[in-house]
Amino acid sequence: MESLSLTTITLFLPMVGLTILLFLNEEKQQDAIKWTAFGFTIVTFIASVIMLFGFDASNPNLQMVQRNDWLPSFGISYYVGVDGISMLMVLLTTIIMPVAVLASFTTHIFEERGRMKLYYMFMMLLEWAMIGVFVVQDLIIFYIFWEVTLVPMYFLVGIWGGEQRVYAAVKFFLYTMAGSILMLIAILYVGGNAGTFALPEIVAKIQSGELTFVFDGVFSQQSFLFLGFLIAFAIKVPVFPLHSWLPDAHVQAPTAGSVILAGVLLKMGTYGMIRFNLTMFPEASVAWAPFVAALGVIGIIYGAWVSFAQTDMKKLVAYSSVSHLGFVVLGIFSLTPQGIQGATLQMINHGISTGALFLIVGMLYERRHTKLMAAYGGIWKAMPLLGGISLIVSLSSMGLPGLNGFVGEFTILLGALGSDVLGFFFAMFATTGVIMAAIYMLHMFQKVFMGELDKEENKNLPQLSWEEVAVFVPLLILIFWIGLQPTGWFNVMATTTEQLVANMTPYIAPLVALVP
Template sequence: MSSTSFPFLPVLVALPLVGAIATAFIPKTKPQLAKVVALAISVVVLGITVAAVIAFDTNGDRLQLAESYKWIPQWGLRFSFAVDGIALVMVALSALLVPIVILASWKDADDDGSGGRRNVPTFFALMLALEATMIGVFAASDVLLFYIFFEVMLVPMYFLIGSYGGPRRQYAAVKFFLYSLVGGMLMLAAVIGLWVTAKNGLGHATFDWQEIVNLAKNGGIPGDLQKWLFLGFFAAFAIKAPFFPFHTWLPDAGGAAPAGAAALLVGVLDKVGTYGILRYCLPIFPEASKYFATLAIVLSLVGVLYGALLAVGQTDLKRLVAYTSISHFGFIGIGIFAFSSQAVTGSVLYMVNHGLATGLLFIVVGFLVRRRGSQSISDFGGAGKLMPLMAGVFLIAGLASLALPGTSPFVSEFLVLIGTFSVNKTVAILAALGMVLAAAYILWMFQRTMQGTLNPALKDVAPMKKDLSVREKVVVAPLIVLIIALGVYPKPVLDMIEPAVKATIQDVGKSDPVPTAADGAQK
């Protein structure tokens, strides 16, 4: 493990946490100060993340930027942070989205839509607390530390949805919390089982990821136990991601959450599920991963098609976007369990690109909903005539979401499909149907909201006549630039994730099928 002079990862976790506490203590009467402080801190975090990305050596060790501090020696629990390429791009995605979302939510917490006052500093403090836990969950290299971040992450999100969300926020917040907690508790049982096995196998108590992976490599986790422990972890991740049939909380949570929080929920939080599968399920339980791969692929495939079909039928903008994500998570799941380096690379890239594209989509939808005061598609119609720029951005976000060539999700979706095709043709062909449905739900949504004759009711809604403000332009610009840039030139990200993907596939013990016709499409 390489040692660095600057403890990037602990700082990246601690700084937003300190910022959150500081912001929480800003008096309610100074909302502007709270916003500025929160934004400034998240920008500094982004800066440090960029430095960390630069410090990361793509040809170096698997785990880098490692830092480890003592915590609870009796359990072998340590504050251990270290990232591989996959984790680092997820950390970068979180650090990028948070300042954008903070800026996008600038006015979302000011009132509750019906004139009620809300506590602005708390809203931004919760955002920063969420950032700390998101970065922590990706940066942790200790299984229990990962679990702790995984669970604690629920608390700020719960209050973001419950206190600042839409009409059905209480129901959505509790549902979100309970679903995640079910998975989390099953994972806790598996974590305990893993810990006991590791303690007996290694002779000392440890949660260190590397030690446990090495133990697993040497066959230290017997087959039957592996299956049970895998299921414990997988249940948590499948609920988090979410895979069919554990997805029903997402449309409720995504629909009720304030747009910024929804962007983070779908853009980053849900990726913890797929990330967890890659980082924990596959290397620690290789045999069980192969055993359950078919099941996981079937669930993912159902998710692709079912999510897309439900998205077509939605009448609520935010719920529609949430359902599209279920479909996209299906793609990611298929790619992971195809166990070919192309497909897995595609999945990881998809995690990033989906964060950008869906993040942008949720943010734009948030702008629209805030102006109109309604999430219902039928309350819009022809709005593009009033706000041409907004319509343009909405279209770009939509097209990115349906993976149009030239936008970054295309590269990843294509990689997943090619990589899967070389392993299982049927699955790849069926999954490709999801792309067709994607065109249906995105374009139809765009048509119903932005095109056609102007909905007469919109004329009476003054905010609907205001096109993107400067603040809103600043919010969407970096995302659009990244979506296009990574769509044309994904190499920097691919370079970063490929070694980690290769190592992960080796852990599973799968040899990579030789890419045939599709060779060369990768870069």
């Protein structure tokens, strides 16, 4: 039997944790349940760091690969491995999960809803599925992991969410499933024609000319396959105008659910665009790039504008995700190494900064049971440590130079400016989103933390517990690390993105005339 790769070990560690949780007694071993879940997220993080140290950034090909036949007669295999982009996505997942689990230690949802063991089992299942999405190289297995992520998230929102949790959970499930059906049809068509569902083999056949999907305009065979994948990914991101499920899901989700949703789940969509759309459908990607990038820019401006209009903190942060991820979409479809590297780094930045914002909102809600900004004011005086943390996170989210958000957005804008298929106007309109982000983030910070502490119920709020402080430590370290020293992060993915763009370059010049 083939020895297990480090990728496989990292992938299945959460399932080991889930199996142990099965045998623990919820009534008598609540502490053991919590610490087992947290312990396995830490072990999985350590495994991902070992993967990172073993990763050769100068090699653009898949590394730490394992492949075993599953259904060979159908061309389906267990095929895992990482390149520079997926390596960073695995690392992001294993950073966010311990934060989300530890944040659950101080929540009151178990007093109201119970079923603590089931909650942490769903967390383990979700981590397994998310890592699977980022490491599998077989289209059918990818689809299985993609769908599995729906199940624990549906129950996390539906059981432990807010008053309208069932509505939000069903809406999230139906939106994602609708897109998934289109993707499944496209997967079956691609695999059926290629004779395999292994992505590297499909891409190799396309590049050699052995496999061809007809492209003779924006409404050709290749375009329809491109759209089958794109719509599924765009719903997950979400890209405007497919975003309406997101505010409901975020507002109703428990705090840890929002952290995972913003931190990792949304990135599955943008990762899919890079991994599948750009590699399998290069001509369609070039032809559709201005349209998709335009949707990204509209999302940047729309998300920022709607964020400013919110009175609910959680809704504001939710809509800000539409804006921030619009930058990621713009970077991807600039089809430049700079743009794609900036987009990948911005996925990480958004996970860190927006995850931290949801933690802040959740901690305030645990104390005051309201998410309305008008209910607060002067909170810095009552909770100075949380006020200081919130200031750093807010500045990070708005893209202040020296913090992580600036690096990603700036690199994306450079990529858009240097793009043969986009150009100045895309970058110009996207830049307005940076200005608007400063407006709505400072507006929320001023309303909640500044001003007079004049509401009696805010004057004696409990200070942060050690668990609440601990969840911010890795996030704050990353905010400054990426902001001040991003080179190492870019180096991990540089060769992979350069190879990806090099493979697309032959298609860009002939089709650039299609750009309006």
